[in-house]
Amino acid sequence: MRKKVLSAVLAAAIPVTFAVPAASAAPRPGDALDSVNTFIGTKDDGNTFPGASAPFGMTQVSPITTHYAGYQYDDTAIRGFGHFFLSGAGCWEQGGLVSTLPTTGTVAPGGDFDTAKAGTFDHKRYASPYTHDGEVGKPGYYKVRLTGYGGIDAETTATTRTGVERYTFDKGGAANVFVNVGQANDKEPVSASSIRVLGDRTVEGTVESQAFCGGKPYTTYFTTTFDKPFKSFGTWSPTGGTPGSRESAGAAGLRGSWLTFDTGKDSQVTATTAISHVDADGARRNLAAEGTSWGRLNPFDKVRDAAQRTWRKELSTIDVSGGVPDDRTVFYTSLYHSLLQPLTGNDVDGRYRGFDDKVHWAIGWTYYEFFSLWDTYRSQNQLLALIRPDRARDIARTVLAIHDQGGWLPRWAYANQETNTMTGDPVTPFLVDLWRFGALKGLEGKAFDALKQNAEQIPPAASPFQGRSGNASYQANGWVQYDPDFPKKGQDTDPNHGASATMEYSLADCSLSVMAKGIGRNQDAKALAERGLNYRKLWDASVSDRGFTGFPRPKVTGGDWYSPKDKPYTPQGQDGFHEGTAWQYQWLAQQDVPGLVQRMGGKEQTGKRLDDFFAYSDLLADPKKTAHEKWVIGPYDYYNQFRYNPNNEPDLHSPWMYTLIGQPWKTSAVVRAAHTLFTNAPDGVTGNDDLGTMSAWYVFSALGMYPAVPGTGQFVLNAPRFSRAVVHLENHRDIVINAGGADASKLQYVQNLRVGTGWSSKPSDQAYVSVEQLTRGLTLDYGLTTDAAKATWATSLRGAPPSPCGS
Numbered sequence: 001m002r003k004k005v006l007s008a009v010l011a012a013a014i015p016v017t018f019a020v021p022a023a024s025a026a027p028r029p030g031d032a033l034d035s036v037n038t039f040i041g042t043k044d045d046g047n048t049f050p051g052a053s054a055p056f057g058m059t060q061v062s063p064i065t066t067h068y069a070g071y072q073y074d075d076t077a078i079r080g081f082g083h084f085f086l087s088g089a090g091c092w093e094q095g096g097l098v099s100t101l102p103t104t105g106t107v108a109p110g111g112d113f114d115t116a117k118a119g120t121f122d123h124k125r126y127a128s129p130y131t132h133d134g135e136v137g138k139p140g141y142y143k144v145r146l147t148g149y150g151g152i153d154a155e156t157t158a159t160t161r162t163g164v165e166r167y168t169f170d171k172g173g174a175a176n177v178f179v180n181v182g183q184a185n186d187k188e189p190v191s192a193s194s195i196r197v198l199g200d201r202t203v204e205g206t207v208e209s210q211a212f213c214g215g216k217p218y219t220t221y222f223t224t225t226f227d228k229p230f231k232s233f234g235t236w237s238p239t240g241g242t243p244g245s246r247e248s249a250g251a252a253g254l255r256g257s258w259l260t261f262d263t264g265k266d267s268q269v270t271a272t273t274a275i276s277h278v279d280a281d282g283a284r285r286n287l288a289a290e291g292t293s294w295g296r297l298n299p300f301d302k303v304r305d306a307a308q309r310t311w312r313k314e315l316s317t318i319d320v321s322g323g324v325p326d327d328r329t330v331f332y333t334s335l336y337h338s339l340l341q342p343l344t345g346n347d348v349d350g351r352y353r354g355f356d357d358k359v360h361w362a363i364g365w366t367y368y369e370f371f372s373l374w375d376t377y378r379s380q381n382q383l384l385a386l387i388r389p390d391r392a393r394d395i396a397r398t399v400l401a402i403h404d405q406g407g408w409l410p411r412w413a414y415a416n417q418e419t420n421t422m423t424g425d426p427v428t429p430f431l432v433d434l435w436r437f438g439a440l441k442g443l444e445g446k447a448f449d450a451l452k453q454n455a456e457q458i459p460p461a462a463s464p465f466q467g468r469s470g471n472a473s474y475q476a477n478g479w480v481q482y483d484p485d486f487p488k489k490g491q492d493t494d495p496n497h498g499a500s501a502t503m504e505y506s507l508a509d510c511s512l513s514v515m516a517k518g519i520g521r522n523q524d525a526k527a528l529a530e531r532g533l534n535y536r537k538l539w540d541a542s543v544s545d546r547g548f549t550g551f552p553r554p555k556v557t558g559g560d561w562y563s564p565k566d567k568p569y570t571p572q573g574q575d576g577f578h579e580g581t582a583w584q585y586q587w588l589a590q591q592d593v594p595g596l597v598q599r600m601g602g603k604e605q606t607g608k609r610l611d612d613f614f615a616y617s618d619l620l621a622d623p624k625k626t627a628h629e630k631w632v633i634g635p636y637d638y639y640n641q642f643r644y645n646p647n648n649e650p651d652l653h654s655p656w657m658y659t660l661i662g663q664p665w666k667t668s669a670v671v672r673a674a675h676t677l678f679t680n681a682p683d684g685v686t687g688n689d690d691l692g693t694m695s696a697w698y699v700f701s702a703l704g705m706y707p708a709v710p711g712t713g714q715f716v717l718n719a720p721r722f723s724r725a726v727v728h729l730e731n732h733r734d735i736v737i738n739a740g741g742a743d744a745s746k747l748q749y750v751q752n753l754r755v756g757t758g759w760s761s762k763p764s765d766q767a768y769v770s771v772e773q774l775t776r777g778l779t780l781d782y783g784l785t786t787d788a789a790k791a792t793w794a795t796s797l798r799g800a801p802p803s804p805c806g807s
Helices: 280-290 300-315 325-338 380-387 389-406 427-436 444-456 471-477 494-518 522-531 534-538 590-599 603-614 616-621 623-631 654-660 664-675 693-703 771-775
Strands: 060-064 080-082 099-103 128-138 141-146 152-158 162-169 174-180 190-198 202-210 217-226 232-237 240-243 247-251 256-262 268-276 318-321 351-353 359-361 412-414 539-545 548-552 714-717 724-728 734-738 749-757 760-763 768-770 778-785
Touching: 060 141, 060 152, 060 162, 099 162, 099 268, 141 300, 152 300, 162 174, 162 280, 162 300, 174 268, 190 232, 190 256, 202 280, 217 280, 232 247, 268 280, 300 325, 318 325, 318 693, 325 380, 325 693, 380 389, 380 427, 380 693, 380 771, 389 427, 389 444, 427 444, 427 494, 444 494, 444 522, 471 494, 494 522, 494 534, 494 548, 494 590, 534 539, 534 590, 548 603, 590 603, 590 654, 603 616, 603 654, 603 664, 616 623, 616 664, 623 664, 654 664, 654 714, 664 693, 664 749, 714 771, 768 771
Parallel strands: 734 778
Antiparallel strands: 060 080, 080 099, 099 174, 128 141, 141 152, 152 162, 162 268, 174 256, 190 202, 190 247, 202 217, 217 268, 232 240, 232 256, 318 724, 351 359, 539 548, 714 768, 724 734, 749 760, 749 778
């Protein structure tokens, strides 16, 4: 999902030299943690952050520069270190709350920081230049050299609910820490804030900021405690600074506190910050539980080492062998990015703020926040469900709690509110896949009832949820009308993108039919399966483009085909489709491959259409050039295209459409070409990472499998990138993937496959395996070839998985 302003390619950035930072501690041989490079995605709108976080942590500590996501690798100054970030999201409002920055100099009227001048405390003015030399970005640890203020080394680490910074000043003596609550990431509006100085070590307060994608304001509570007393202090407000003041509170505007320390011989100051979305007591309890031992702040090194041990355990879930060092770095960084979210939402005592704005308790489980469902339902959700089933169960329970408290299922849930961002019905395949992977055990009926309500009804006008806003037309006619003026409750509404909404509804209905059948709701299953074919009602057999006939086309109220006023309809246009065109969305019918193939004129014509879509002949000649020049146009260019767009979610499954029509060798070729877009560099993520969606796509495709058809639990296979990979599941079973001779620098295809459990294996001509096979423990032994003529594996009629709603 992308930023709400669709811009052209951003202005050319200042060229920089990128080096992989050194680890914060001596690496172990084959250490997955050492392979991670958190700077990947910090350029060209990958929108990741390089700073410290625990897995699925509530608090992140990362530098703020000029970018709306927090940090942009090319920027030259750091404004502060914020304590909340999203990884890879596309809208502007992305946190950076409670920003701290170490400085030196006198803070007084007429001083280095003139308290008589209000602009003194604008973080754009007091920001410090920094250098990439010696900068470290590793899981649970970040370090950077601030070259301003006489030279300061800044380090950050984190627990689940706290962030810790250690500042080492080159010069002893007086030093300051600015705590800024009135400003955050660029384009993150702060509508109100407060800060209070308590005693001689602590500040606490609130930040009321705008939720994601134009959502409503919400409040974050924080408390920050230092490892040594400050000798003087003051606060600032929109009118300037007041030495000795202990409080500043009010509406939007500059607001914060400076704290001055005598750093002494060690020249260091350590700060620990805890946040809460419940109340001030929640932040204090989080700090007491995770930031202190025996009443004292935990030493920075102790927290960092614990964070990195946790990350090492998380990342060692998958062991990969083979490939060059950059291959390992891209893989483990992708796995790292996939394990950052959703974020822990409940305080250490179990309290969380629900969608009814009341305080609830999660006792014995974790309540999560921040669900980018339009993105994550396609890859990241299934990765977590496979390798982190315990967390997946809590995620499923959280989504149902949102329904209980808010009255409806979410789409893009930010903190404790629905933003109504993006279109379609992503929560249905999201929850159905969680059911399929076993994460809804004991809650199947409750979940299905909530999903059926969502699929067939519309939330009341007074509800903040928008749900399937196109349901009036969809339930009556089988399609969502295209109406760009349809009223909306948030950033998006389905009729504004009626054609793509219809495709998404249809896919969701089919997935829900699988669940209905699985739990014995047979009448519902039949009706939902029929609706799973509704995409066909938008198929216009009269439309031709680039030598192909038949494309999905929007319908307007009354049932007429949409036509522009002054030109013929083209499937390369944007009208009726969300962040894509009919060329991209035509493949979002993987639930009914036989029906789609029939409408495209048969398998031969479908294959030719896919070849044109992927520029396949060019790809064979030069995979990297094709991916970079034919497929990727710009970070936010979704429209007026007829090619594969790996930057964005609607296309993520489309490489496996080749396999679904009986041409699996071409899937392997396309995936290898797409991998060239993922590199060990700041611009090494294609498009926004979207809370781990793109990264999870890479993890799956590099392993040689992808959950292409929601609700089925089927993983469609392709040539693995590594010669060996072992996925260690929580049930102590392993998925072992052997692909001797795998060479990521070449196009390779699957020539043969043996599938085994335990000590036995047998040849398989099926291009898919089930989640049940994987979770019981499975070994896949691939024979690879560079000769496409020899890649006849899984090309028989039984090679591809059956379509759940195919006919």
